[in-house]
Amino acid sequence: MSEIRVAVDAMGGDNAPAETVKGVVEAIAADKRVKVFLAGREPAIKEELKKYHYDAARLEIIHAEEIIETGEPPVMAIRTKRDSSIVKCMYMVKDGECDALVSAGSTGAILVGGQVIVGRIKGVERPPLAPIIPNMNGVSLLLDCGANVDAKPSQLVQFAKMGSIYMESVIGVKHPRVGLVNIGVEEEKGNALTKETYPLLKNCDGIHFIGNVEARDIPMGAADVLVCEAFAGNIVLKMLEGVSDALIGKIKAGMMSSLKSKIGALLVKPALKQTLKSFSTEEYGGAPLLGLNGLVVKTHGSSKAVEIRNSILQCIAFKEQNINEKMKEQIVP
Amino acid sequence: MSEIRVAVDAMGGDNAPAETVKGVVEAIAADKRVKVFLAGREPAIKEELKKYHYDAARLEIIHAEEIIETGEPPVMAIRTKRDSSIVKCMYMVKDGECDALVSAGSTGAILVGGQVIVGRIKGVERPPLAPIIPNMNGVSLLLDCGANVDAKPSQLVQFAKMGSIYMESVIGVKHPRVGLVNIGVEEEKGNALTKETYPLLKNCDGIHFIGNVEARDIPMGAADVLVCEAFAGNIVLKMLEGVSDALIGKIKAGMMSSLKSKIGALLVKPALKQTLKSFSTEEYGGAPLLGLNGLVVKTHGSSKAVEIRNSILQCIAFKEQNINEKMKEQIVP
Numbered sequence: 001m002s003e004i005r006v007a008v009d010a011m012g013g014d015n016a017p018a019e020t021v022k023g024v025v026e027a028i029a030a031d032k033r034v035k036v037f038l039a040g041r042e043p044a045i046k047e048e049l050k051k052y053h054y055d056a057a058r059l060e061i062i063h064a065e066e067i068i069e070t071g072e073p074p075v076m077a078i079r080t081k082r083d084s085s086i087v088k089c090m091y092m093v094k095d096g097e098c099d100a101l102v103s104a105g106s107t108g109a110i111l112v113g114g115q116v117i118v119g120r121i122k123g124v125e126r127p128p129l130a131p132i133i134p135n136m137n138g139v140s141l142l143l144d145c146g147a148n149v150d151a152k153p154s155q156l157v158q159f160a161k162m163g164s165i166y167m168e169s170v171i172g173v174k175h176p177r178v179g180l181v182n183i184g185v186e187e188e189k190g191n192a193l194t195k196e197t198y199p200l201l202k203n204c205d206g207i208h209f210i211g212n213v214e215a216r217d218i219p220m221g222a223a224d225v226l227v228c229e230a231f232a233g234n235i236v237l238k239m240l241e242g243v244s245d246a247l248i249g250k251i252k253a254g255m256m257s258s259l260k261s262k263i264g265a266l267l268v269k270p271a272l273k274q275t276l277k278s279f280s281t282e283e284y285g286g287a288p289l290l291g292l293n294g295l296v297v298k299t300h301g302s303s304k305a306v307e308i309r310n311s312i313l314q315c316i317a318f319k320e321q322n323i324n325e326k327m328k329e330q331i332v333p
Numbered sequence: 334m335s336e337i338r339v340a341v342d343a344m345g346g347d348n349a350p351a352e353t354v355k356g357v358v359e360a361i362a363a364d365k366r367v368k369v370f371l372a373g374r375e376p377a378i379k380e381e382l383k384k385y386h387y388d389a390a391r392l393e394i395i396h397a398e399e400i401i402e403t404g405e406p407p408v409m410a411i412r413t414k415r416d417s418s419i420v421k422c423m424y425m426v427k428d429g430e431c432d433a434l435v436s437a438g439s440t441g442a443i444l445v446g447g448q449v450i451v452g453r454i455k456g457v458e459r460p461p462l463a464p465i466i467p468n469m470n471g472v473s474l475l476l477d478c479g480a481n482v483d484a485k486p487s488q489l490v491q492f493a494k495m496g497s498i499y500m501e502s503v504i505g506v507k508h509p510r511v512g513l514v515n516i517g518v519e520e521e522k523g524n525a526l527t528k529e530t531y532p533l534l535k536n537c538d539g540i541h542f543i544g545n546v547e548a549r550d551i552p553m554g555a556a557d558v559l560v561c562e563a564f565a566g567n568i569v570l571k572m573l574e575g576v577s578d579a580l581i582g583k584i585k586a587g588m589m590s591s592l593k594s595k596i597g598a599l600l601v602k603p604a605l606k607q608t609l610k611s612f613s614t615e616e617y618g619g620a621p622l623l624g625l626n627g628l629v630v631k632t633h634g635s636s637k638a639v640e641i642r643n644s645i646l647q648c649i650a651f652k653e654q655n656i657n658e659k660m661k662e663q664i665v666p
Contacts, residue, residue, distance in 0.1 A: 267597025
């Protein structure tokens, strides 16, 4: 049984450090293989840790004085704030002290730091940010949702390869179906990028390409790996979150509109809560930034302890399945 | 009180001609200004009309033998099937016999026919397909959702102008807020297209530009007019439909999971039905194809009578408010 060393950014996200620390304590309690290096302001972290009993041998605090805020220009922040929790986590992965890092902090800083500090696997053109999204029957991996838009066809092919490996080895979906996000199912549909990418995916070895997938069929679970450039991916992800929130809000308001429906609401509540939990993006841990020399996981800015815990536990399969070795084999420069 | 003459494609859509004919009968009953020219196979239309009482002076059948199927290549279909219901409707608008046309048929054929037969207003670079979509507090106009992707910044500015006129004069939203669909709210965010378009919209007279809108905020009603190119617009629209369907399916299944929740479901059903109705894209009539010499309205392929009726009634405001005159003034070549 090998140890998994995870660097966790204690200061990133809206609920840091309280929820982050809670999630870390839960993760080391849940799996004996996990050792966490918790980076951030030591006094604040210690204050939170007082609330819990935990195995102190598997939780080390790495003091970092600075914090990178969400609004900061990421390139400048990564370059100048060397004593920030994010940068310290990045260096622990780069230097091989940690296998992975988890942060709920600035997406921009994580994307930049991942590329500049942790570094890309040789041959990877662009590391995609790949959130796991819920669908009617399970989950799909959506990539790219990062900050770099206007991808090239060859980059989308790499996304398909890396996404397939992740989906198969970490999430456990055998022969994951790869779909190209498009505005029609026919091969000739779409924009210049999808038209060029389609034949490349069709002729790509080692992946199970099923063709174009329309956005309408994404929530139905039409593919396990959804390939697109980041502008489109961002819209898919944000619409999923936005429509879910709006609709659930509407439904709750509707249920409160009469006495009769209020009574009904009390009766359906437990069943509904379970249902909606399975359709929440927060239940599935964070989004890996794939194709780096180590695993970098970005969780929601609004992460609660459950998401931090799940994101840390996600790192176990990533290491034990040798994901990066598999990616290196697939992405030959 | 002026008459509004609407050409209706009796044969387009999954539920034609039954639901189309029903919708037409409902529309002429709902408003005395409406006269409908129902194009399609006369025997089939007459068979359906037998079911209803209606004012025969305001419903004329225009026999068309051919039908353009959804899968047909649109350019070829429009060129060769001169005796099809869609082409006949298009010519009635072009020749001034009708003010508008409504069809649930092939989107491609409607987009091509609209441009080739009805023709663009002078100066309009590209006519956008502009569905009305529901949000938490009302509706928004989303344009472009058509088949022509990779739009230019100048085209997006025209979409903003035409969308503002439609939203103000047909839907009745005063000083509609125009948002650019983007992956961040800051001016410098996005892809090459949105970065170039932002300053043009900011400096555009006659519209109320409020900046970038993230997809997450679209269902919250962040803007009244949502401007984007068609690939992005298609994803927004299809995700809205797909997530709604998936989530409602999940919720229904959740409610049926125990006896307790089944009883609760019976009690909340009436309130919920009302709520969900306001969040259904079908409640708001069809999508206008803006910028043509006449009004062309595309309804869902799965349209029921209510959508056909609403789409026909939508044409009244379009004509009475002189929308096309206003667009001509705004879009100076």
